[in-house]
Amino acid sequence: MVPFVYHPRYSRLELPPRHRYPIQKYALLKQWADEHGAKPEQWVQPTPLHWNEVTRVHCPDYITELVNNRIDRKQWRRVGFPWSEQLLLRTLTSAAGTRDTAMLAMQYGCAIHFSGGYHHAHYDWGSGFCLLNDLAIAAKSVIDACPQSKVLIFDTDVHQGDGTATLFADEPRVVTCSLHGEKNFPFTKSESDLDIELPKGTTDDDYLAVVDATLEQLIVSHQPDLILYDAGVDIYRQDELGHLSISLNGIFNRDYRVLSTARKHNISCAAVIGGGYQRNLARLIKAHAQLLRAAYHVWK
Numbered sequence: 001m002v003p004f005v006y007h008p009r010y011s012r013l014e015l016p017p018r019h020r021y022p023i024q025k026y027a028l029l030k031q032w033a034d035e036h037g038a039k040p041e042q043w044v045q046p047t048p049l050h051w052n053e054v055t056r057v058h059c060p061d062y063i064t065e066l067v068n069n070r071i072d073r074k075q076w077r078r079v080g081f082p083w084s085e086q087l088l089l090r091t092l093t094s095a096a097g098t099r100d101t102a103m104l105a106m107q108y109g110c111a112i113h114f115s116g117g118y119h120h121a122h123y124d125w126g127s128g129f130c131l132l133n134d135l136a137i138a139a140k141s142v143i144d145a146c147p148q149s150k151v152l153i154f155d156t157d158v159h160q161g162d163g164t165a166t167l168f169a170d171e172p173r174v175v176t177c178s179l180h181g182e183k184n185f186p187f188t189k190s191e192s193d194l195d196i197e198l199p200k201g202t203t204d205d206d207y208l209a210v211v212d213a214t215l216e217q218l219i220v221s222h223q224p225d226l227i228l229y230d231a232g233v234d235i236y237r238q239d240e241l242g243h244l245s246i247s248l249n250g251i252f253n254r255d256y257r258v259l260s261t262a263r264k265h266n267i268s269c270a271a272v273i274g275g276g277y278q279r280n281l282a283r284l285i286k287a288h289a290q291l292l293r294a295a296y297h298v299w300k
């Protein structure tokens with residue numbers, strides 16, 4: 001069984017009209033899963049983190065400013081969400097979800113989080129819809145619980161995982177890899193352990209060849225115990241922020257290859273759905289659903 005981690009709070013956030021962020025996608029993906037055979041016992045609902053669990057990764061002063069809505073306006077504009085109590089609770093719940101997904105993956109071999117991938121959150125600042133770096137919190141929880149273990153963060157969201165890269169720059173037990181659009185946000189990139197920049201308009205064959213070669217190389221070099229996989233679908237050719245030209249079938253193949261490669265090497269894999277930006281929500285859900293289809297094919 002592949003556990004599915006989800007909380008209805010993921011889609012509960014008041015945003016201004018026409019806001020760029022497709023907040024409804026989480027609830028709609030949950031609905032898609034239920035309509036396509038998810039079993040009641042697969043669902044796991046996370047309990048929000050406490051702030052003192054967050055400060056194991058983030059700067060305590062940043063967290064104090066965040067909780068009290070004292071981050072200055074210029075800095076806050078980089079985040080892109082209006083501040084609210086609802087936003088904080090949602091963020092803590094989602095970060096807990098990624099951590100729980102990592103722990104469940106260690107137990108079951110694979111687990112999927114119906115949120116997560118807030119990879120632009122740095123040690124002491126947020127950016128690009130990201131306040132807390134859930135991938136970093138999850139990886140830190142794993143190495144704290146099992147100090148001998150090694151975690152690979154394999155981030156295929158179209159945007160570079162800049163926050164994750166800086167947070168683990170000096171942590172050899174967490175290997176960071178980002179495959180991202182060369183000319184896309186964040187325009188000032190950080191240095192991951194491995195960065196692969198993809199030109200605008202990259203298509204399926206070139207993309208999948210890079211995914212295969214990169215993942216195999218990382219597994220051979222680092223022998224991770226867990227892969228934290230950011231399966232962002234903003235690589236899709238229909239994505240409004242992506243600039244790559246990957247088809248729906250290309251997304252399925254990427255997800256299938258990552259999950260099946262992890263399974264072949266007996267490495268646990270915790271996947272988060274990551275980014276994806278389309279006003280057409282039905283089409284966006286279909287893109288995110290490829291991860292669920294891939295998990296079904298690998299783990300049936």
Ligand SMILES: [Zn+2]
Pocket residue numbers: 157158159232234274275276
């Ligand atoms: Zn993205």
